[in-house]
């Protein structure tokens with residue numbers, strides 16, 4: 740049942756990012772002009788990416804980093820510029836192709852291997868650090884913890900990810916949204932309270948060797964997301 744839920748949601752996410760929203764996403768993640776609201780989202784996402792990158796060692800030479808749900812690859816590029824060997828994977832082959840096209844030529848000793856598929860694929864191997872920026876926000880909290888447990892098996896030092904922090908206003912807005920036909924729009928974001936997530940992480944047997952440490956909420960116009968750092972003890 741749990742696996743079926745995960746696969747169903749993963750299918751919706753793939754359809755959304757590979758087809759429905761692919762043009763909007765390509766534009767949002769480019770430097771092309773966007774409307775005021777989208778500009779606030781872009782600014783918030785830039786701050787989030789910078790926050791996550793600041794939680795990685797400055798020198799990533801020789802480190803393996805998984806950009807889990809890489810989208811158009813901006814975070815992978817920054818990590819590779821700091822020397823990492825990045826495996827950047829996304830469900831959407833279209834976004835991965837765009838990410839490949841956008842890779843600058845001046846990565847220095849770093850490199851990026853782009854793949855389309857599931858971030859949980861064991862064939863990806865092991866990593867020092869895993870970063871999932873806004874790639875788990877559409878999964879139910881139980882699935883988020885299961886995904887983290889799967890990633891933990893293959894991560895040596897840290898897992899950095901973001902979640903949609905729940906607050907009463909957001910919960911009400913999403914509740915109202917669910918009353919209306921959903922059509923072709925985005926898969927629902929699944930907000931979760933930080934305390935709830937920390938409790939679920941602390942009680943997951945597969946995450947027993949990990950502790951939840953730094954956290955940072957970023958709110959910018961229509962963008963609200965919160966980063967959480969899991970560190971191997």
Ligand SMILES: C[S@@+](CC[C@H](N)C(=O)[O-])C[C@H]1O[C@@H](n2cnc3c(N)ncnc32)[C@H](O)[C@@H]1O
Nearest residue numbers: 756808809810829830831856857858872873874
């Ligand atoms: C909101 S976008 C964020 C993309 C990128 N991390 C960024 O911040 O620009 C979420 C991405 O996560 C990807 N994703 C969601 N679940 C995934 C999974 N199980 N495996 C790989 N990618 C996944 C989606 O396809 C989508 O491109």
